[in-house]
Amino acid sequence: MSYCLNPRCPKPENADNNIKFCQTCGSKLLLKERYRAIKPIGQGGFGITFLAVDEDKPSKPRCVIKQFYPQAQGTNTLQKAVELFTQEAMRLDELGKHPQIPELLAYFTQDDRQFLVQEFIDGQNLAQESAQNGAFNETQIRQLLNELLSVLQFCHQRQVIHRDIKPENIIRRASTNELVLVDFGAAKIASNAALNQTGTSIGSPEYVAPEQIRGKAIFASDIYSLGATCIRLLTERSPFDSYDINNDTWIWRQYLKTPLNEQLGKVLDKMLESIPVRRYQTVEEVLKDLHKQPHIAATPPKSAKPTIQPPPTSPPTVVIKPPSQIDFELEELKTQFLGSNKPQKNIQPQPTSQPSSKSQIDEELEELKKKYLGNNNS
Numbered sequence: 001m002s003y004c005l006n007p008r009c010p011k012p013e014n015a016d017n018n019i020k021f022c023q024t025c026g027s028k029l030l031l032k033e034r035y036r037a038i039k040p041i042g043q044g045g046f047g048i049t050f051l052a053v054d055e056d057k058p059s060k061p062r063c064v065i066k067q068f069y070p071q072a073q074g075t076n077t078l079q080k081a082v083e084l085f086t087q088e089a090m091r092l093d094e095l096g097k098h099p100q101i102p103e104l105l106a107y108f109t110q111d112d113r114q115f116l117v118q119e120f121i122d123g124q125n126l127a128q129e130s131a132q133n134g135a136f137n138e139t140q141i142r143q144l145l146n147e148l149l150s151v152l153q154f155c156h157q158r159q160v161i162h163r164d165i166k167p168e169n170i171i172r173r174a175s176t177n178e179l180v181l182v183d184f185g186a187a188k189i190a191s192n193a194a195l196n197q198t199g200t201s202i203g204s205p206e207y208v209a210p211e212q213i214r215g216k217a218i219f220a221s222d223i224y225s226l227g228a229t230c231i232r233l234l235t236e237r238s239p240f241d242s243y244d245i246n247n248d249t250w251i252w253r254q255y256l257k258t259p260l261n262e263q264l265g266k267v268l269d270k271m272l273e274s275i276p277v278r279r280y281q282t283v284e285e286v287l288k289d290l291h292k293q294p295h296i297a298a299t300p301p302k303s304a305k306p307t308i309q310p311p312p313t314s315p316p317t318v319v320i321k322p323p324s325q326i327d328f329e330l331e332e333l334k335t336q337f338l339g340s341n342k343p344q345k346n347i348q349p350q351p352t353s354q355p356s357s358k359s360q361i362d363e364e365l366e367e368l369k370k371k372y373l374g375n376n377n378s
Contacts, residue, residue, distance in 0.1 A: 141230050
């Protein structure tokens with residue numbers, strides 16, 4: 001089938017896939033004499049996306065045609081719109097060199113309409129994957145963040161803000177299983193002048209940061225949208241339904257399908273801050289917190305203390321009680337009795353010098369002890 005790209009055509013479907021002109025309105029069916037649209041596969045505020053084939057190649061590989069409307073870019077004249085389109089085309093051509101961004105095949109204007117032709121990514125988008133397999137778990141969300149944050153880092157370094165991150169615009173490539181960020185039609189070049197002036201609000205409302213709704217998208221706006229995408233995949237609910245508007249707070253945790261590490265939850269909370277300055281400002285900040293999370297979770301500080309805390313060895317030392325009253329008094333008598341022998345102290349190590357003296361003292365002490373103990377026993 002051939003699909004007419006004239007937006008005003010009353011019957012755009014053409015059964016014959018070999019004809020060059022629409023049988024209803026007479027418009028050209030081949031773009032640049034090579035790209036033929038087969039059917040529409042998506043539509044948004046920025047234009048329509050079509051599945052197409054490249055007839056210039058023998059294998060007729062599939063590709064994607066995106067048709068843009070000049071008025072959707074917030075410009076007053078067609079000339080200005082073409083200007084902006086050309087600037088964007090140059091930037092997106094650079095982005096197309098990333099393996100997780102569709103390759104750019106062509107940018108052009110035909111019949112006063114703007115078109116972009118991109119590589120077709122064969123696979124399911126994450127909205128379809130979630131509908132088929134259910135809610136994402138923590139491992140899947142970590143993988144999503146790691147892969148997509150690196151793509152955003154690549155874009156932001158080239159001053160491009162995607163502005164339309166959502167599950168539908170993330171496709172898992174069937175051949176490699178890697179995630180691909182698509183639909184750069186809403187992307188904006190973040191020049192200093194552009195960041196300081198209000199523009200057109202673009203993006204899907206459920207996933208758009210508050211400042212972007214007011215037409216002032218910044219790099220952190222993409223971080224917010226990626227966070228909202230994670231919430232949607234974790235809860236299988238619209239981000240709108242995971243936010244308590246009366247209390248101005250996110251309540252997504254109560255809708256979780258599987259348990260989530262609290263540290264990862266804090267990362268998502270910071271990605272979703274409604275006030276931009278409280279949000280992560282750069283992708284690097286998110287990655288830093290995300291990567292240190294497993295290390296924190298693996299060290300349980302509380303489990304180490306119980307093994308150190310109970311020291312049962314100190315109480316037994318207290319069991320050695322002070323000497324008894326008898327021993328104390330005998331020791332006292334001994335010191336008194338030996339008082340006269342103090343000058344002999346230096347000679348004490350020589351046991352042969354006073355053998356009789358010592359034994360006599362001991363005998364007398366023994367007699368005293370017996371006498372004392374005998375009185376006590378009576």
